Amino acid sequence: MARVFISPSKYVQGPGELAKLGSYVESYGKTALVVISAGGIRRSGDVVKKSFADAKVAFDFDEFNGECSQAEIDRLVRDAREKGSDVIVGIGGGKIFDTAKAVASAVDAPVVVVPTIAATDAPCSALSVVYTDDGQFKEYQFFKANPNLVLMDTDVISKSPxxxxxxxxxxxxxxxxxxxxxxxxxxxxxxxxxxxxxxxxxxxxxxxxxxxxxxxxxxxxxxxxxxxxxxxxxxxxxxxxxxxxxxxxxxxxxxxxxxxxxxxxxxxxxxxxxxxxxxxxxxxxxxxxxxxxxxxxxxxxxxxxxxxxxxxxxxxxxxxxxxxxxxxxxxxxxxxxxxxxxxxxxxxxxxxxxxxxxxxxxxxx
CATH class of the missing domain: 1.20.1090.10 (Dehydroquinate synthase-like - alpha domain)
Known part of the structure; x- marks a missing residue:
């Protein structure tokens, strides 16, 4: 019998941290696939774009379809491979984090999780909760490692509903x-x-x-x-x-x-x-x-x-x-x-x- 403790490699929490995202991602890759909702792009897109430009990290936004399903994971895996992404970034809520983690595991890339809300404990874990396309629980998927970085901007989170x-x-x-x-x-x-x-x-x-x-x-x-x-x-x-x-x-x-x-x-x-x-x-x-x-x-x-x-x-x-x-x-x-x-x-x-x-x-x- 062994006792096991696992955790993300790094956890950062504080006001204004989203503006530094590009400099954090730079440590993990040069071409990022950013999984984010359309609303997330409207609210935070400009800050994210500037942070990547400042760090000279290439990136692509890929709009999340709304459900952490196997079909959505597979779609994003294809996109990451086609674009040559070497780091996956999930910005938003729990289903986005879980999808980003599953995609990163499938393409064997680092993953950076950026919550804009504090609604679940999903960000730090090495697992994803996968649902059917119509929202019913399907399974847990477990991964070999926790996220490389969890970045919490408390200015952003405190303004969420x-x-x-x-x-x-x-x-x-x-x-x-x-x-x-x-x-x-x-x-x-x-x-x-x-x-x-x-x-x-x-x-x-x-x-x-x-x-x-x-x-x-x-x-x-x-x-x-x-x-x-x-x-x-x-x-x-x-x-x-x-x-x-x-x-x-x-x-x-x-x-x-x-x-x-x-x-x-x-x-x-x-x-x-x-x-x-x-x-x-x-x-x-x-x-x-x-x-x-x-x-x-x-x-x-x-x-x-x-x-x-x-x-x-x-x-x-x-x-x-x-x-x-x-x-x-x-x-x-x-x-x-x-x-x-x-x-x-x-x-x-x-x-x-x-x-x-x-x-x-x-x-x-």
């Missing part, structure tokens, strides 16, 4: 509880073996940072301010959660998220919003002491605590059971829980989480 950063807190909220479950069950982590003490410490720090600074950060962002609490939450959402989930493991929360993708109504909601509900469901499964604190935290932030808040009007037992069956798929992470879990148990936990959520929301009315 507040809901995105709150969603990132929902994703990060699962980190400690899934890590703890994997530690208790002696599960194999996403890094390929057993959890390290360092990963557990980072996962716990992630949770503690959310509890101490999450609400303060949301209030600051709503006021258009980038405060120390905002900086801490950006780090928690991205670095602490990223290192924590990958080197300590995933369990029920993310598996339930994957199951929820079978409900078309939830496709309009962000990854972290669904993970937050998955976390509540996991805590119900465990009958965990932290459940009241986490429920209150989610309600204060506006993270979904009910099926209705995820757009689901029909939450009958039979329908939720189908979600639970998908969450319990043999290749998913729900089996990392430290006790036997069946679809029936998961469905009951989700329905109980929904009921607890409705009760919690009544206190805010």
């Amino acid at each position: 507040v809901r995105l950063t709150v969603s990132g807190m929902g994703d990060a909220l699962a980190t400690y509880f899934e890590a703890r479950a994997c530690k208790r069950s002696d599960a194999t982590t996403c890094a390929g073996d057993k959890v390290t003490s360092a990963a557990m410490a980072l996962a716990r720090l992630c949770y503690d940072t959310l509890m101490s600074d999450g609400v303060k950060a949301k209030i600051a962002l709503e006021a258009g301010a980038c405060t120390e609490s905002v900086e801490k939450i950006i780090e928690a959402n991205t670095l602490l959660s990223g290192l924590g989930f990958e080197s300590a493991g995933l369990a029920a929360a993310h598996a339930i998220h994957n199951g929820l993708t079978a409900m078309p109504e939830t496709h309009a909601f962000y990854h972290g919003e669904k993970v937050a509900f998955g976390t509540l469901s996991q805590l119900v499964l465990e009958d965990a002491d932290e459940l009241p604190e986490v429920l209150d935290f989610c309600a204060q932030l506006g993270l979904p605590v009910t099926f209705a808040q995820l757009g689901v009007k029909d939450a009958s037992f039979d329908r939720v059971l189908e979600v639970a069956k998908l969450a319990c798929a043999p290749n998913d992470t729900l089996h990392n829980m430290p006790f036997e879990v069946t679809p029936e148990k998961v469905a009951n936990a989700m329905l109980a989480a929904d009921a607890l959520g409705r009760n919690e929301l009544m206190a805010y009315e």
Whole structure:
């Protein structure tokens, strides 16, 4: 048995860092394929172009089609090979990062990840979540290395919609509880073996940072301010959660998220919003002491605590059971829980989480 800890080669976070992108990329290649959305080009294209021009690095923008699917990955792989790209850059959100990582792995090139939001813990990891073309979870793809660089411009991120950063807190909220479950069950982590003490410490720090600074950060962002609490939450959402989930493991929360993708109504909601509900469901499964604190935290932030808040009007037992069956798929992470879990148990936990959520929301009315 070995204990394994993995991480990106370099993580940079601070105001104004996007303007230095070209100088960072220069260390990894001379011809960059930049995966970015059309909206990303409108918002940040001029800054990115100038940074590459200043560093004398050639580049091509390739507009992302919107889904991290195998078809989109394959399309970009062909483009990278045709253009002779020797470094892949992903600018934007989680599905862009995951696509860029998969493309870089396929063409054996370095990858630079540049989040313009702090909505997921995807940037730091050596894996991608791949979906079908219509948005249903398909599989995890694992790579031989983490990103070469993760670059976080906090000026840019703090100007993104507040809901995105709150969603990132929902994703990060699962980190400690899934890590703890994997530690208790002696599960194999996403890094390929057993959890390290360092990963557990980072996962716990992630949770503690959310509890101490999450609400303060949301209030600051709503006021258009980038405060120390905002900086801490950006780090928690991205670095602490990223290192924590990958080197300590995933369990029920993310598996339930994957199951929820079978409900078309939830496709309009962000990854972290669904993970937050998955976390509540996991805590119900465990009958965990932290459940009241986490429920209150989610309600204060506006993270979904009910099926209705995820757009689901029909939450009958039979329908939720189908979600639970998908969450319990043999290749998913729900089996990392430290006790036997069946679809029936998961469905009951989700329905109980929904009921607890409705009760919690009544206190805010």
